[in-house]
Amino acid sequence: MFYCCPEIGCNNATLLEDATGLHCPNGHLFPYAQGTKVPVFASESENVNEYTSENAAEIHDNSLRWLFDTFETDEPSLRKTLIAKLDLRKGMKILVTGAGAGNxxxxxxxxxxxxxxxxAQDISKQMLLVGAERSYAELHDxxxxxxxxxxxxTNLPFLDNIFDAAYHFxxxxxxxxxxxxxxxxxRVVKFGxxxxxxxxxxxxxxxxxxxxQMLIKxxxxxxxxxPLSLLPESAKSVKLSWELDYYFYVIEFTVSNSAPRINIDIPHVGKRGGSIRTRYFGQMEGIDPTLRDKLYTEAEKQGISRVAYLESLLKKGIS
Ligand SMILES: C[S@@+](CC[C@H](N)C(=O)[O-])C[C@H]1O[C@@H](n2cnc3c(N)ncnc32)[C@H](O)[C@@H]1O
Incomplete structure (x- = not known):
């Protein structure tokens, strides 16, 4: 069981399955969509959009035809190019978000x-059930x-670090x-x-x-x-590119468990002196600018950095 309870306060509790759907120990029930084994975690009434209408999959098929004709390319080439960036291998377990009709x-x-x-997940039952039907018909073997x-x-019902890769188009x-x-x-993809x-x-x-402007109109x-600025702090090997004549952005990155790490104590050589640590964490209140200029001149006269001179004055004054 890779699903967990997405409700606030349930701390990703694992779910138990019965004939009606998936149950959380705190009483939340995620029923199967009628006649399927597809659990429904998201409320349809709260998520009405263009993809929740009855014939959403058909409308989407039409808009895809428009897209590929307009950009004079074919769907398989584009999709294969994007999927190649995932470096998939035999036997992997992967997640597709916003999978729609499963194209x-x-x-x-x-x-x-x-x-x-x-x-494969999607917030629209209409889209996803078409995707499920198509894949059972075409990909069951x-x-x-x-x-x-x-x-x-934006609130996935999956445990942490369980997928080898995740894809969204x-x-x-x-x-x-x-x-x-x-x-x-x-969160749900393994490190690496x-x-x-x-x-x-x-x-x-x-x-x-x-x-x-034509495309935006x-x-x-x-x-x-x-959305590069919205990537997690720990994102590694980040790459940005565009497909379809610079119409679609594509971001790829590798999941890691660490933010960038550097040595912030390497001293700067030169007039200002100090290090990343002193310049960032050692900020002080403003002082009289004339006094500041005198301090700069004196530091230069003594042939030491401003930070080194200031620190020596402070140490003397404080002790
Ligand atoms: C343009 S379609 C793309 C479908 C599919 N990925 C494809 O390439 O054909 C966008 C899909 O994102 C889904 N979507 C929008 N908001 C979502 C959300 N918060 N969670 C999951 N899916 C969402 C829509 O329901 C729709 O099926």
């Missing part, structure tokens, strides 16, 4: 050499096991909290695993051109920036 699943299966486990859930990508700009959506993918996310967002140098989501 990526066959390419993911191919990249896993027909062996592994795919968890692919060698890869599938688990579908209706859930919110299209939909990130719609998340109520993009940073939380990325943080959730980061890769995350790839992409969505509409015209490259910054094209936004003000006629090309960029056509779809305001294209005005979004690639």
């Amino acid at each position: 990526d699943l066959s390419y993911l299966v191919e990249s896993m050499a027909g062996e592994g486990v795919i968890f 692919s060698g890869v096991e599938f688990f579908f859930s209706v859930s919110d990508a 299209g939909g990130l700009n719609l998340f109520p909290d993009i940073q939380k959506g990325i943080a959730e993918m980061n 695993g890769k995350i790839v996310v992409g969505d509409e967002g015209v490259a910054p140098w094209l936004k003000q051109t006629e090309y960029g 056509n779809n305001p989501l294209c005005a979004y920036d690639a």
Whole structure:
């Protein structure tokens, strides 16, 4: 059981399964969608969007056709290019967020050499159930096991560090909290695993051109920036690129358990002196600027850095 309770206060409690759905020890029930084994974690009424209408999958198919015709490319090439960034291998266990009608699943299966486990989630029951149906029909003997859930990508019902990789294509700009959506993918992927996310967002140098303005008028989501500033502090090997003529940004990074670490005590040689530690943590109150200038002149006369001279004065004064 890789699912856990996403409700606040349940601390990712593991769930028990019965014929009706998944149960948490604190009484939360996540029922299976009618006639399926797909647990529903997210409330539909709270998450109404363009993908929750009855014929959402059909509308999405049409918009994908428009997309690939407009950018004069084909769906398999684009999807394979993006999925290649995940460095998938046979037998991996991976997560797809905002999986929609499952258009990526066959390419993911191919990249896993027909062996592994795919968890696909989407907040829209309409989209996800079409995805589940299509994959049962087309991929049931692919060698890869599938688990579908209706859930919110910004509050995933999965235990920490259980996936080898996570993937998201299209939909990130719609998340109520993009940073939380990325943080959730980061939480559930093992250290060393890769995350790839992409969505509409015209490259910054094209936004003000006629090309960029046409695309933004056509779809305001294209005005979004690639959310680099929303990556976790521990993200490693970060890469940003664009696909479809700079229409879609793609961010890839490796999950790690450590923020950048440096030696902050290496002294600077030169007029100012000090180190990263003294310059950042040793900030003091403002002093009389004339006194400050005198201190600078005196330090220069003595041939020592400003920090070294100031520290020597303080030490003498305080002792
Ligand atoms: C443009 S579609 C992309 C579908 C699919 N990834 C593809 O490439 O065809 C965006 C999807 O993101 C889903 N989505 C939007 N907000 C979501 C959220 N908070 N959690 C999970 N899925 C979400 C929508 O329901 C929709 O299916």
